[in-house]
Each structure stands twice: as structure tokens, then as C-alpha cells.
Amino acid sequence: xxxxxxxxxxxxxGLALYGTAMAxxxxxxxxxxxxxxxxxxxxxxxxxxxxxxxxxxxxxxxxGHAAFYGMGAYASAIVTTKYGxxxxxxxxxxxxxxxxxxxxxxxxxxxxxxxxxxMATLGFAEIVHVLFLQLKDITGGTDGISxxxxxxxxxxxxxxxxxxxILVWIVVxxxxxxxxxxxxxxxxxxxxxxxxxxxxxxxxxxDTAKYKIQxxxxxxxxxxxxxxxYAHMAGFVSPDSFTLGVSITLVTMVVxxxxxxxxxxxxxxxxxxxxxEYLKGYEDFNMVxxxxxxxxxxxxxxxxxxxxxxxxIGLIKRRFKLIPDTAGEESAAS
Amino acid sequence: MPLLExxxxxxxxxxxxAVDNVDFRVYTDQIKAIIGPNGAGKTTVFNMLTGVDKPxxxxxxxxxxxxxxxxxxxxxxxxxxxxxxxxxxxxxxxVVENVMVGRHIRTKNGMLKCMIGxxxxxxxxxxxxxxxxxxxxxxxxxxxANKSADDLPVGERHLLEIARAxxxxxxxxxxxxxxxxxxxxxxxxxxxxxxxxxxxxxxxLLVEHDMSLVMDISDEVVVLNFGEKIAEGPPLLIQQDGQxxxxxxxQAVEHx
Ligand SMILES: Nc1ncnc2c1ncn2[C@@H]1O[C@H](COP(=O)(O)OP(=O)(O)O)[C@@H](O)[C@H]1O
Ligand SMILES: [Mg+2]
Numbered sequence: 363x364x365x366x367x368x369x370x371x372x373x374x375x376g377l378a379l380y381g382t383a384m385a386x387x388x389x390x391x392x393x394x395x396x397x398x399x400x401x402x403x404x405x406x407x408x409x410x411x412x413x414x415x416x417x418x419x420x421x422x423x424x425x426g427h428a429a430f431y432g433m434g435a436y437a438s439a440i441v442t443t444k445y446g447x448x449x450x451x452x453x454x455x456x457x458x459x460x461x462x463x464x465x466x467x468x469x470x471x472x473x474x475x476x477x478x479x480x481m482a483t484l485g486f487a488e489i490v491h492v493l494f495l496q497l498k499d500i501t502g503g504t505d506g507i508s509x510x511x512x513x514x515x516x517x518x519x520x521x522x523x524x525x526x527x528i529l530v531w532i533v534v535x536x537x538x539x540x541x542x543x544x545x546x547x548x549x550x551x552x553x554x555x556x557x558x559x560x561x562x563x564x565x566x567x568x569d570t571a572k573y574k575i576q577x578x579x580x581x582x583x584x585x586x587x588x589x590x591x592y593a594h595m596a597g598f599v600s601p602d603s604f605t606l607g608v609s610i611t612l613v614t615m616v617v618x619x620x621x622x623x624x625x626x627x628x629x630x631x632x633x634x635x636x637x638x639e640y641l642k643g644y645e646d647f648n649m650v651x652x653x654x655x656x657x658x659x660x661x662x663x664x665x666x667x668x669x670x671x672x673x674x675i676g677l678i679k680r681r682f683k684l685i686p687d688t689a690g691e692e693s694a695a696s
Numbered sequence: 697m698p699l700l701e702x703x704x705x706x707x708x709x710x711x712x713x714a715v716d717n718v719d720f721r722v723y724t725d726q727i728k729a730i731i732g733p734n735g736a737g738k739t740t741v742f743n744m745l746t747g748v749d750k751p752x753x754x755x756x757x758x759x760x761x762x763x764x765x766x767x768x769x770x771x772x773x774x775x776x777x778x779x780x781x782x783x784x785x786x787x788x789x790x791v792v793e794n795v796m797v798g799r800h801i802r803t804k805n806g807m808l809k810c811m812i813g814x815x816x817x818x819x820x821x822x823x824x825x826x827x828x829x830x831x832x833x834x835x836x837x838x839x840x841a842n843k844s845a846d847d848l849p850v851g852e853r854h855l856l857e858i859a860r861a862x863x864x865x866x867x868x869x870x871x872x873x874x875x876x877x878x879x880x881x882x883x884x885x886x887x888x889x890x891x892x893x894x895x896x897x898x899x900x901l902l903v904e905h906d907m908s909l910v911m912d913i914s915d916e917v918v919v920l921n922f923g924e925k926i927a928e929g930p931p932l933l934i935q936q937d938g939q940x941x942x943x944x945x946x947q948a949v950e951h952x
Contacts, residue, residue, distance in 0.1 A: 540811045547810035547817055548803050548824070551789065555797045558786030565746055565784075567772035567801025567864055576807050622788060 373542060376625070381535055388527050397523035401595050403635045404530040405588040408537045410615045410631040411624065412584025415541060417613070418621030419550060420577045421557030422472070423480040426487030427612050430460050430582040432494060432604030434589025439507040439599045440500060449513045453590045460586030464579045472574040479578070487609055494601040506600025513594045526595050533591065537584060541624045553577055554622065607649045611638070614656040620666025629667050697760060699724045699899050700745070700776075700868055705754035707740050707923075714740040716923035717754070722868065727890065727900045729910045731934075732920035733943060738903040739781055741920070742870050745901075746778050747771045758868070773801050777866035779857035781873045781903070787846040791837065794845050794856055795828035796821075798863025824863075831859040835889055850877030858889065868899045875906040887913050911935065919943070 384404075388397045409431060416422050437459045438452030471482040494501050501507065513520045513529060520526040544550045555563035556570050564570050593599050611634060619630020634652070641648060663670050698721035707715040715737040722728050730738050743749035745756060747768035756764040763771050777798075786794050803824060805817040832838045835855040840848070848856060854874045861869055871890075875883045883906060890913055894900055904910045910917060911931040919927040919934060921943040927934055934940055 539813070543813035544807075544811050546821075547813070548800060548805050548821065549807050549810040551793055551797050552800055554788050554793075555786050555800075558788045559784040561748060561768075562780065562784035562786065563797070564768035565748070565772060565778055565780075566797050566860065567769045568797070569767075569769045580807070 373546075377538065377542065380538075380628070381531075384534070385531055388524055394523045397527055398595065399635070399639055401523060401527055401530050401591075403632060404527070404534045405592050406612075406615065406631040406635050407628055408534050408591075409585045409588045409612055410619070410627045411537045411541045412581035413612055414616050414619070414621065414624070414627040415544065415553070416577050416581040417616050418623065418626070419545060419557060420553040420574060422574055422578065423477065423613070424483040424578070424581070425480050425606075425609050425613060426483030426485075426490075427581070427585050428604045428606070428608035429483075429487035429490035430464065430585035431589040431592070431608065431612075432490060432599075432601075433460055433463065434586030435593040435599045435604070436494065436501060436507070436589075437586070438590040438593040439510045442511050442594075443507055443509055444500075449511055449594050452510075452593070453513075453587065456586040456590040457583055460582045461579055464582030465575065468575040468578040472578060473571045484606075484609075487606060491601055491605060494604065501601075504601065506598060506602075508598040510593050510597045510599070512597070520594070523595070526591075530591055530595075533587065538624065538628075541627070545622075545624055549573065549576075557622070607652070610649065610656070611652050614652045614659075617656055618659050618666055620668030620670075623666075623668050626666050626668035629671075633667065698722060699726075699759060700901070701755075701757040702741075702745075703755040703757070705741065705744060705756065706752045707737070707744060707749060708752045713923050715744070715751075715920075718920065718923070718925050720918045720925065720928060722899060722901055724867075724899055725894060725897070726915045727894055727902065727913050729902045729904060729914040729917045730920060731904065731907075731910055731917060735922075736920040737923040738920055739872055740923075742778060742872055742903065745771075745870060746776060769801070772864050772866075775865070775867035776870065777861040777864040777868075778870035779854060779861055779872055779874060781876070783850070783853040783857055785845045785848070785853050785856055785860075787844075789845055790841070791843050791845050791848070791856060792825065792828050792832065792841040795831055795859045795863050796824045798831075798860040799824040799827060801864050828859070828863060831862050834862070834892060835859045836885065851879075851882055854878070855886075855889070858893075862893065862898070866898060868901060869893060871900065871902045871904070873903055873905060875904055875909055883909055 388400055391397055409427060413424065413427055416424055434456035437456040438449065441447050441452040441455045442449050467482055467486055471478045495503055520529050552563065552568045552573050555566065555568055556573060560570055615630040615634045616627060617630070618633060619628065620626030638648070641651065659666060700722040702718060702720050705715055705718045706713070718741065730741065732738055740749060744751045747766050747770065750765045754764065755762055758774060758776060761774065763774060786797060803820050805814070805820055809817045829838060829841060832841055835858055837852060837855055837859065845856060854876065858871065858874060875886055878886060887909060890900055902914065914931055916929065917931055917934045918925060919940050926939045926943060927937045
């Protein structure tokens with residue numbers, strides 16, 4: 363129990379440090395553009411946290427999360443521009459739509475074992491992308507939808523990037539706390555068990571289909587909230603922002619950071635969001651570059667950056683501090 | 697009333713009959729063994745008892761309830777738990793977390809409560825942790841609680857699976873070749889663990905190749921050969937059964 367309490371304390375310290383750093387970060391930038399990048403970073407972190415619960419913890423792969431991201435964005439855009447409703451209804455509509463659609467996909471595919479979900483989400487995302495393009499009356503086709511109003515609370519408008527960042531920060535911190543709680547709970551262990559051995563998980567009394575469906579819906583809702591925030595920040599949505607390339611980038615973020623680790627998700631999302639900024643102007647190569655990173659990491663660094671980092675730290679610690687312990691073990695063994 | 701009654705159980709995989717019209721009963725507080733050459737259908741019987749495989753025909757009655765064809769998690773809830781011949785530990789978790797997964801069916805907090813990190817969820821969690829630790833102690837693995845399960849040798853993987861299965865509070869525990877990978881001394885310890893489990897009120901059904909272990913600890917033995925039951929009875933009688941000797945000798949000759 364002492365160990366558990368110590369662990370809880372480390373977790374809380376990490377959370378507090380990260381939260382403070384992220385809260386202070388925009389103060390370093392006077393330029394609105396960089397704050398917008400930070401908002402995109404926050405949105406990516408939120409989506410990748412959800413996707414990491416699905417992929418890293420439960421071991422279920424989705425290659426279509428850009429579709430939920432897009433559905434969240436479009437739902438907000440349509441509700442606010444076409445029906446003139448409050449952006450909060452937009453956010454609510456995003457969550458409900460994403461949740462229902464994800465549930466509809468999950469029921470038939472996640473009851474099956476194997477990689478049906480990857481296939482299903484890939485196909486689903488392509489269909490959604492075509493719908494964004496073709497349902498011109500509703501989605502505006504290639505032109506997309508512009509003039510999306512900004513969020514506000516009791517007359518306080520989140521009308522500048524700095525103000526909106528506060529909201530994004532709150533949402534990301536909520537997503538982070540939810541992820542950490544879930545990861546180390548009864549349900550989190552059930553998800554990891556499904557990943558580790560589905561047959562053993564079922565034999566331990568876990569309703570594997572139920573948890574796979576639940577976590578898929580939750581990850582879709584995270585992506586939809588991200589999409590909604592994006593729409594209200596940018597004021598404009600178009601199909602280009604929700605392509606297969608975006609789905610693959612999201613998957614790469616999960617894998618690069620290190621699966622089944624909340625901090626890994628943050629590291630992966632941050633690294634690739636910044637890389638994407640540097641690659642502005644070479645968007646055509648994004649798919650190639652991110653695809654390459656994905657493959658290289660899976661082959662050479664399956665534990666991701668977080669895993670590699672902790673291993674290096676472990677090695678250093680052993681090298682400089684714990685030499686007597688290791689030597690003792692070795693001599694005892696010989 | 698027997699705790700478990702298996703009636704005319706059959707399983708076919710395509711043209712292959714893996715289990716052929718098998719009957720047996722297990723009574724409360726028994727240690728019962730199923731033996732037989734490789735491919736005799738022992739694991740398939742376990743798979744049907746736990747809902748992993750659906751019987752082609754026949755009935756499985758547990759505590760008076762027909763459980764044939766029910767889903768694995770439902771059967772676990774009713775009180776049957778198992779270990780696997782090819783161990784199925786959760787390599788992505790620590791040893792103690794593996795056992796805590798076994799508490800799943802006996803705990804309640806759902807997705808929402810866990811997300812919020814409700815107090816009730818945390819209290820339940822630390823109770824699961826305590827139970828898991830005491831079960832690790834039972835199998836002699838308390839020192840490895842915080843190790844990654846992936847680092848365990850084969851023998852300890854079987855022991856971990858036993859602790860994990862016990863965490864579900866079964867009435868009937870199915871062990872599929874638990875002595876695989878154990879040396880003589882460890883097998884002796886395993887026998888003690890199995891006695892302790894039975895002493896705790898859990899009935900044990902065991903598949904095992906280590907004959908001295910089987911003959912030592914079992915109250916009754918069922919012998920399968922090519923999916924059929926060829927003998928059933930107390931160990932002493934089984935050892936003298938002509939058909940059983942034939943089945944095992946036949947196998948020995950083939951292997952030679
Ligand atoms: N899922 C399966 N599909 C096809 N054949 C199987 C399957 N499971 C087991 N079998 C076959 O059924 C027979 C019995 O296997 P099994 O129950 O594993 O034997 P045992 O545990 O007694 O060694 C074997 O011939 C095996 O090849
Ligand atoms: Mg077997």
C-alpha cells in the first residue's frame with residue numbers, strides 16, 4: 363500500500379507540473395499564430411489520449427479517427443451557422459452524434475475478434491470524407507463552412523486565441539485526468555486484459571465486447587470534442603482537414619509516444635504537432651513522412667519515445683547509483 | 697447433487713471428433729483429474745466447460761444450471777474459473793495487476809465511476825489489491841508482485857494463472873497442465889497449493905501429464921483417449937486398468 367500511495371503521489375505531481383507548464387506556455391508567445399498552434403496541439407493531445415485508450419490500452423486499432431474529428435467539427439459548424447444555435451449546442455451535438463455513430467460501428471465490428479475494426483474504421487472514414495465533399499447543401503462541399511461563431515460563457519467570449527486556449531487547457535486537463543483515472547482502474551485493467559489475451563480476459567469474467575464498444579465510443583467522443591473546439595477556433599471547416607492522412611498522423615502520434623501510457627500520448631502528439639509545423643508547405647509529403655515514422659517506430663522502438671526514455675533513464679540510474687546492487691546480484695548468481 | 701455434471705458431451709472440428717460422448721461428474725470438495733495422451737480432447741473439454749468452445753451436442757450442468765454454450769464471462773460469474781495449458785497471462789501488466797483482473801467479476805465500478813476516480817472506485821481497488829496480494833502469497837509469489845508478468849519463467853506463469861483464477865472466487869477451478877515447466881521440488885509445492893485450494897472450499901478439476909502428481913492428489917481420475925472416455929475411477933484402479941495401460945503403452949511405442 364505504501365508503494366501505491368507513492369505512485370499516486372508521483373502521478374499527482376506529474377499532473378500538476380504538466381498542467382502548470384501548459385498553462386504558462388502561451389505567455390511565452392506574443393504572436394497569435396503560435397497560440398493557435400498550441401490550441402491545435404491541445405486538440406491533438408485530447409484526440410490522441412482517447413485513441414491511446416483504444417489502441418494502447420485495449421489493443422483495438424482505428425484508422426479512421428479523423429472522421430470523428432471531422433464529424434465533431436461539422437456538427438458544430440452546421441448547428442451554429444445553419445440553425446443559429448449557441449456553440450454549446452454545437453459541442454453537445456458533436457458529442458451525441460459521435461457517440462451514436464461510434465456505437466453503430468462498434469456493435470457489429472467489435473463483437474468479432476481480429477482486425478475488423480481497423481478495416482471498418484478505414485472504410486468508414488473514407489465514406490465520411492466523401493459525404494463532407496458531396497453533401498454540398500449541408501457541408502458546403504469543397505468550400506466547407508465558414509463564419510462559425512466563437513464559444514462564450516455568460517457573456518465572456520472566447521474570441522481570441524489566448525482566451526480560447528484557456529478553454530482548451532481545461533478540456534485537455536480533464537481528458538488527461540480521465541485517462542489517468544481510467545488507466546489505473548478496474549475498467550483500465552479490463553481494457554489492458556483484452557489487449558493482453560482476449561480469451562483469458564473473457565475467462566476472468568470480463569465482457570470483452572462491452573468494454574471494446576465502450577472504449578471505442580469514448581475515444582470517438584474525445585475526437586468529436588476536439589473537432590468542435592477546432593471549428594470554433596478556426597471559424598471555418600473544410601474536408602481537407604479530415605483526410606486519411608490525418609487519421610494516420612493520429613495513429614502515428616499514439617505509436618511514437620508509446621502505447622498504453624498517458625504521458626506517451628502527450629509526447630507523441632506534441633512531437634508530431636511540432637514536426638507538422640516545420641513541414642508546413644510540404645504537406646504533400648506528410649503521408650510519406652508520417653507513414654515512415656510509424657513503420658520505423660514499430661520496428662525499432664515498439665515501446666515508443668516514452669518507453670525508450672524510461673529505459674535510458676533506468677540504464678543511467680543503474681550505471682551511476684545502483685552498481686553495488688547489480689554487482690551483488692551478479693556475484694550471488696555466480 | 698454433483699457440482700458439475702457432463703452429459704454426452706461432443707465436440708467436432710470439421711470432420712474431426714475431438715470429444716466423443718463424454719460423461720462424468722465432479723462432486724464438491726473433490727480433486728478430480730482428467731488424463732489421456734496428447735490430442736485426447738482434454739483441453740477441448742475445458743474449453744467447453746468455460747464457454748470458449750460451444751459443444752456440438754451434449755449438456756454441461758453446473759449447480760443444477762445448464763451452462764452449455766453460455767459465454768465465458770457468464771460462466772466465470774457462476775463460479776467456474778480456469779488456467780491455460782499454453783499460459784495466457786497478461787504480459788502488458790505487472791504480476792499483481794494480473795491477479796487484480798481476476799477480481800473484475802466480483803467488483804462493480806463501471807466506466808463512468810472509474811473515469812471520475814470516485815472514492816468508491818478507489819476503495820474497491822485497494823481491496824482488490826489486498827486480495828490479489830494474499831493470493832500471490834498462497835502460490836508463493838508475493839515477492840514478484842510488482843514485476844512485469846512478461847519476465848516470469850513458464851512454471852511461475854502457471855502459478856500466476858492459478859492465483860488469477862482464484863481471484864474470481866470460483867467454486868470449481870480447472871487447471872490445465874499446471875505442472876508443465878516445474879521441477880520436482882516445484883511440483884511438490886504445487887501439490888501443496890492444490891490441497892490448500894481444496895481446503896479453502898474450492899473443488900478442483902485437473903488435467904495433468906505428471907502421473908505421480910495425478911495419482912498422489914486425485915480422488916478420482918477420468919481417462920480420455922481419442923475423445924472418448926475409456927476409464928473412470930480412483931487412482932489405484934486406474935493404474936491397473938488394461939485399456940488405460942494400452943492407451944499409454946500404445947503412445948509410448950508410437951513415440952519410440
Ligand atoms: N480449435 C480447434 N480447431 C480444430 N481442431 C482442434 C481445435 N482445438 C483442438 N483441436 C483438435 O482436437 C483434438 C483434441 O485437442 P485437445 O483438446 O487440445 O487435446 P489435449 O488437450 O487432450 O491434448 C486434437 O486433435 C486437436 O488438434
Ligand atoms: Mg491440452
